[in-house]
């Protein structure tokens with residue numbers, strides 16, 4: 548199906564992303580997987596190419612694109628390679644960026660944004676805690692005011708870029724009695740005394756991404772590192788979560804479409820009983836269903852992207868795009884594995900790795916159950 552949300556500028560940008568991936572990323576993926584992280588040199592190159600600062604004002608070194616479709620193009624191309632890339636780069640360039648652009652003061656922008664654009668200041672966001680991620684309002688990490696610092700105690704887990712990040716946007720409780728209205732955000736910088744990280748976590752998929760636990764033991768965070776207003780962190784997170792969920796949807800459907808395309812080629816080449824396996828009516832009909840599912844989902848996600856560009860994407864619209872795209876992605880990839888037969892279970896086959904990589908999309912960025920909870924509440928229940 549022809550897509551109409553992008554124009555020539557977006558497609559030119561897509562070509563530059565593809566070239567970067569072909570030359571700098573794809574040849575080194577095995578190394579990234581064994582290191583469980585993307586090397587800093589790759590971040591710096593992404594910065595030089597202008598991929599990290601799409602949302603950042605020009606005066607701080609960004610592109611100030613003012614058009615989310617450029618983020619979407621970047622995300623789509625990264626997802627076609629694997630799921631770890633849009634996860635790591637997306638957390639920095641797509642998810643943390645709005646916090647640093649819209650909630651910071653001038654001093655913070657000057658301090659953080661130039662390095663953010665070049666890749667010298669790699670970021671992460673720490674919301675989830677070992678005791679729970681779905682119930683964000685119940686988070687337990689505390690930040691207690693003491694003079695002109697906040698003393699931070701607690702821990703975070705499953706934090707993407709957590710091991711390598713130079714700065715983590717951390718959600719902490721500043722007013723215990725106020726629950727959701729007692730949470731604030733802080734820029735916790737590498738090297739702050741009492742801030743430590745656990746090992747890189749061993750995941751079922753996405754071995755190329757760095758995912759870590761973070762620990763805060765009496766970390767003195769200067770008041771100057773408070774991001775946004777005191778006690779309004781929960782509202783800030785709710786404001787930016789739709790963009791996070793939209794980015795997740797863009798990733799999911801692009802990834803599924805790419806692996807399905809590769810699977811269709813496989814079904815043309817692979818022979819059984821003297822013919823291509825795609826010619827068996829069961830498989831032909833299955834592929835017809837999968838292609839339709841992907842295209843219908845793509846149309847919904849494209850519409851959500853356009854709504855976001857117009858400032859009209861609601862939290863409910865983003866929740867629908869997130870859960871549905873991850874459901875479609877996982878169903879499609881499961882069938883793709885099946886169509887590859889035994890090869891589909893071999894790690895050296897892209898389809899096997901893609902299937903492992905995709906499983907988390909029903910869990911992260913707000914689990915699918917939480918997405919349905921939000922949608923259900925909006926129906927009046």
Ligand SMILES: Cc1cc2nc3c(=O)[nH]c(=O)nc-3n(C[C@H](O)[C@H](O)[C@H](O)COP(=O)(O)OP(=O)(O)OC[C@H]3O[C@@H](n4cnc5c(N)ncnc54)[C@H](O)[C@@H]3O)c2cc1C
Pocket residue numbers: 638671672673674675676677678679680681682704705706707708750758907910911912913914915916917920
């Ligand atoms: C690879 C990876 C990367 C991640 N990156 C980050 C990151 O960078 N930053 C960050 O902050 N977090 C990150 N996360 C955390 C992720 O967002 C959480 O795992 C997710 O929000 C779920 O939280 P939880 O794991 O604590 O599960 P829980 O909240 O304990 O939920 C467990 C189960 O109960 C269900 N459940 C919970 N509440 C309800 C309800 N009300 N109704 C129905 N079902 C419910 C959930 O859907 C889930 O199935 C990452 C996770 C992974 C796996």
